[in-house]
Amino acid sequence: MSVSRFWRKIPQRYNLIGTQCTTCGRYFYPPRSLCPDCRRSGTIVEHQFRGEGTIVTYTVIRTASDLFEHTTPYVLAIVRLDEGPNLTAQVVCRPEEARIGMRVKSVFRRIAADGESGVIHYGTKFVPAE
Amino acid sequence: MSVSRFWRKIPQRYNLIGTQCTTCGRYFYPPRSLCPDCRRSGTIVEHQFRGEGTIVTYTVIRTASDLFEHTTPYVLAIVRLDEGPNLTAQVVCRPEEARIGMRVKSVFRRIAADGESGVIHYGTKFVPAE
Amino acid sequence: MRDVAVIGVGCTQFSEHWYTSFRNLFVEAGTLALEDAGVTGGEVDALYVGNMSAGRFVEQEHIGALIADYAGLATNHIPSTRVEAACASGGLAFRQAVIAVASGMEDVVVAAGVEKMTDVGTGVGVDTLAGAADREWEGFAGATFPGLYAMIANDYMHRYALTREQLAQVAVKNHENGAKNPIAQFRQQITIDTVLNSPMVADPLRLFDCSPITDGAAAVVVVPLERAREFTDTPVRVLASVQASDTIALHDRRDISTLDATVAAGRRALRQARLEHRDIDMLEVHDCFTIAEICAIEDLGFCAKGEAGRLTEEGVTALAGDLPVNTSGGLKACGHPVGATGIKQIYEIVTQIRGEAGKRQVDAEVGLAHNVGGTGATVVVHILGGC
Amino acid sequence: MRDVAVIGVGCTQFSEHWYTSFRNLFVEAGTLALEDAGVTGGEVDALYVGNMSAGRFVEQEHIGALIADYAGLATNHIPSTRVEAACASGGLAFRQAVIAVASGMEDVVVAAGVEKMTDVGTGVGVDTLAGAADREWEGFAGATFPGLYAMIANDYMHRYALTREQLAQVAVKNHENGAKNPIAQFRQQITIDTVLNSPMVADPLRLFDCSPITDGAAAVVVVPLERAREFTDTPVRVLASVQASDTIALHDRRDISTLDATVAAGRRALRQARLEHRDIDMLEVHDCFTIAEICAIEDLGFCAKGEAGRLTEEGVTALAGDLPVNTSGGLKACGHPVGATGIKQIYEIVTQIRGEAGKRQVDAEVGLAHNVGGTGATVVVHILGGC
Numbered sequence A, B: 001m002s003v004s005r006f007w008r009k010i011p012q013r014y015n016l017i018g019t020q021c022t023t024c025g026r027y028f029y030p031p032r033s034l035c036p037d038c039r040r041s042g043t044i045v046e047h048q049f050r051g052e053g054t055i056v057t058y059t060v061i062r063t064a065s066d067l068f069e070h071t072t073p074y075v076l077a078i079v080r081l082d083e084g085p086n087l088t089a090q091v092v093c094r095p096e097e098a099r100i101g102m103r104v105k106s107v108f109r110r111i112a113a114d115g116e117s118g119v120i121h122y123g124t125k126f127v128p129a130e
Numbered sequence C, D: 001m002r003d004v005a006v007i008g009v010g011c012t013q014f015s016e017h018w019y020t021s022f023r024n025l026f027v028e029a030g031t032l033a034l035e036d037a038g039v040t041g042g043e044v045d046a047l048y049v050g051n052m053s054a055g056r057f058v059e060q061e062h063i064g065a066l067i068a069d070y071a072g073l074a075t076n077h078i079p080s081t082r083v084e085a086a087c088a089s090g091g092l093a094f095r096q097a098v099i100a101v102a103s104g105m106e107d108v109v110v111a112a113g114v115e116k117m118t119d120v121g122t123g124v125g126v127d128t129l130a131g132a133a134d135r136e137w138e139g140f141a142g143a144t145f146p147g148l149y150a151m152i153a154n155d156y157m158h159r160y161a162l163t164r165e166q167l168a169q170v171a172v173k174n175h176e177n178g179a180k181n182p183i184a185q186f187r188q189q190i191t192i193d194t195v196l197n198s199p200m201v202a203d204p205l206r207l208f209d210c211s212p213i214t215d216g217a218a219a220v221v222v223v224p225l226e227r228a229r230e231f232t233d234t235p236v237r238v239l240a241s242v243q244a245s246d247t248i249a250l251h252d253r254r255d256i257s258t259l260d261a262t263v264a265a266g267r268r269a270l271r272q273a274r275l276e277h278r279d280i281d282m283l284e285v286h287d288c289f290t291i292a293e294i295c296a297i298e299d300l301g302f303c304a305k306g307e308a309g310r311l312t313e314e315g316v317t318a319l320a321g322d323l324p325v326n327t328s329g330g331l332k333a334c335g336h337p338v339g340a341t342g343i344k345q346i347y348e349i350v351t352q353i354r355g356e357a358g359k360r361q362v363d364a365e366v367g368l369a370h371n372v373g374g375t376g377a378t379v380v381v382h383i384l385g386g387c
């Protein structure tokens, strides 16, 4: 990933900052600048998520792209944040520990090291919270 | 350029091997597997070009992609081979030497070194023949 | 709008084409399709080509012009347009060709699909395919394309009574069909144990749950139905052409293991064709992973959610069953050159309806093609019938 | 086929958008266009988007679904299709939208173009743009995109009496126009000396002969002409929509400095619109390089070969001239976010015909847009007129 593409989303990736449509109350993470329900009549503001949620589904990645190859196997999950939206993130646990319905909370971690651009990507992962 | 993409065209790139439609007599370089004039009724065979031709037009490249950056400035030309077809190639001469209508002949040279794949690309360049 | 018919089809061998370049793959398929249609290149009015990622696979964009040129059509200056929707690119190309003819704007249009995937290494290949999903919010976290379908499979198996063996049977059946298809990449039969003993890629999906990396091209020729008999005695009519979209990211879907775009496109297509499920004799569905075929059969409405595994186990979707699915071998066994797959589905249905499918021939007058982009962000459904 | 009208247009600032992502650029342009048209998102039937190379610029494919999703339209499951023909991708998107409405298949269609180019470094950018030409037989030899146009310029100047100053005047004029355009990337005027003293990129083309690297998006809304007055008092009618192809490689052309695809598309467009050259009041042409504007004016038939330099010098193509060319500032001064350019041309012509172009307003009832892919392997021409 290019440096500027990563850098542009640092607040969102580091601190789980998404958005909310204050017109209908719906939360968005990943952030959206347009509410699909209210569209142009919706007012969008930033929102920091608490970082607690539940595993909706998961997998264990055994074959990855070059960027992630040295970290396999790793648990990847769709996590439903308590405020509503779903996101895709890694869960820091042993493959056999992960299960659907597991409570998790966010942590700030190194995601990948990009050898080509020389940049280390940090962001949000989750850990078991039970 | 990936290794297999380069390797696939080695005979064509190293030895100026193109094709000819024996139905209408037209020569093709770069090689074509279908004659635009005769289409399915044309018979295509390989053809080795003599490698002599004339500069149709040219430029001097001052800003290049990463692969060629260290070789700037270089003369790039469209060369009309005596058998008919035009091709794009570098001409090994000083920028101020090049001119439209100049006679040139082909030589086998290093084209670029691909740091990423570790492969050196060889192929055909042209030199003045006057 | 005018009715549209397919008058010719062509397809390269699906395999790892070490000796053939991107452009020559297309030329081969296009030539076969024009020959089959009895159309000369000079009669072609326009060209649409589906391709996912030549930009990354072979560093080439501007695919429409490239293939028109190498097909020998450049000096006619015909419009040639590339469309892209990841793995649904081929289906889109066919649909745009149908619209161009239906509108009255063009008469003889070639729809093609092509992908050259084996020129890059596995790492770059995996990364390129992840571009079919949300690069910023799925790929960034380490999601691979098989990983996303694996999460669909886990959600599905958590909620419905699908066994690991039933899932494997999808691959077993598609290899059986592929073994009877001369253009298929894999022509050997496999067993459930082959699947269950293959390496894990992303739990619970194993290597034999996944479609392979493939090079290939396919092309078809469409004309107004009223002109079809000028070219062929066996035209095949386009009864419906529908495309639907959904969220790019899997995590934003209403339901993780239902492809709402498949549901929407399937319903609209049946309505457009004025047909019911029982009128459809065969399906070519998008089995990029075994779980995808299970979801497709259900989301298209051919059985209730949770029942496709049992149907597969019982042989209903096999060649000899009541509803043959992926007679070509599907993406799994026939191969999956991404942009070509949607056109190959049309190729297979036309071949079946014409009765030219040889050892894999089924009794089919009406067939449905289902082509998916990404994890369901684009779905294209076509229904074809004899006339 | 039905007549088609443009009822709304929108465009982002063209510039280096460090703080805005690919998807948000589109959302901004799309929102502006829908607002301008008085259309709600729920009324949109389909979406076409032109994009050259998100695969390499931001590692993302499946662009149609992505933008439908972030425009909030995913749950409507509308068809959303990406088309690509390098720098002509925007023109293609507009044309496909016109075909979809003309066919009767859709009523309210958004055509958009978007490119985010500044997320990669110069080397990767140059390499990506070279994918618009023949990667295997031009790029392999070291051809860059400016280098190919430089060879056109050298051929042209060898055969016709074009002076270096006349060529520079194209850039000077387009910067004058850009200075009056609020969305333009460059709003400062320049002189002939600015061009002649700028660094050489590929002889004889200097930095100020070249269009810049730009981020941006543009969108327009089209409907059947018969429904246009439901939405707006100032619909603009699509009088012609034509696309033509030519060889991908410059070296294979019949004539190096004549774009035969422009000649073909221009002729067919005038015939389709039943107009003659004197009926056209303004042109937006594809000036990716100064020489490209010279060729475009001639190849479209507005003067004989070899005369466009003199016309430019005499001010005929300036804002106050008889045939204003690139009132927007063109690709040179307004900027060139590759996939967005063809839509921005439509945006400019609609703005001019409506009389909303402010300080750069010209007297125009009919305008022609000319969008080129690569060095002329794809050309799209549209003619628009008030109604």
Ligand SMILES: [Zn+2]
Pocket (backbone or CB within 6 Å): A021, A022, A023, A024, A025, A026, A035, A036, A037, A038, A039, A042
């Ligand atoms: Zn809202």
Ligand SMILES: [Zn+2]
Pocket (backbone or CB within 6 Å): B021, B022, B023, B024, B025, B026, B035, B036, B037, B038, B039, B042
């Ligand atoms: Zn011939």
